Amino acid sequence: MGGSxxxxxxxxxxxxxxxxxxxxxxxxxxxxxxxxxxxxxxRALLNQLSGSLSGVISTEEQADYVLASxxxxxxxxxxxETDQWGLEDELRGAATYLLARHFIARARDDFVLQLxxxxxx
Numbered sequence: 001m002g003g004s005x006x007x008x009x010x011x012x013x014x015x016x017x018x019x020x021x022x023x024x025x026x027x028x029x030x031x032x033x034x035x036x037x038x039x040x041x042x043r044a045l046l047n048q049l050s051g052s053l054s055g056v057i058s059t060e061e062q063a064d065y066v067l068a069s070x071x072x073x074x075x076x077x078x079x080x081e082t083d084q085w086g087l088e089d090e091l092r093g094a095a096t097y098l099l100a101r102h103f104i105a106r107a108r109d110d111f112v113l114q115l116x117x118x119x120x121x
Contacts, residue, residue, distance in 0.1 A: 016102070024102050027095055035099055042074060042103045046111050054118040063112040067104050074100040 016024065028035050049066060057063050075096045 027099055038099055039103045046107055050114050053115055057115040060112055063115050071097055071100040071104055
C-alpha cells in the first residue's frame with residue numbers, strides 16, 4: 001500500500017472533502033494491515049465484476065453506479081472482520097465505507113476503461 005495517495009477532484013461519488021481526506025490519512029496510518037486487506041478484497045471484487053460485466057456496461061455512468069454500490073457491499077461483507085478495530089459499530093461502518101470509496105476511486109479509471117473497451121470489442 002506504500003505511496004498511497006488520495007485522488008484529488010475524483011469524479012463523484014468518489015470525491016472527498018478535506019475532513020474525509022484527513023480521516024483517510026488517519027485510517028491508513030492507524031490500520032495499515034486492515035486497509036491492505038480491504039484494498040486486496042476490492043481489487044478481487046473489481047476483477048470479478050469486470051469479467052462478469054464485460055460487454056454489458058456501455059456508459060461511464062453505469063460503471064460508476066456499479067462502483068458506488070460496491071462500496072455499500074464491501075461495508076456489509078467486511079463487518080465481521082472489522083470488529084477487531086475496536087471502534088463502535090457506526091464509526092467502524094463509516095471508516096470502512098470511507099476506505100472502500102478511497103480504494104474504489106483509485107481503481108475507477110482502469111475499471112471503467114476496461115469495461116468500456118470490452119463493450120467496443
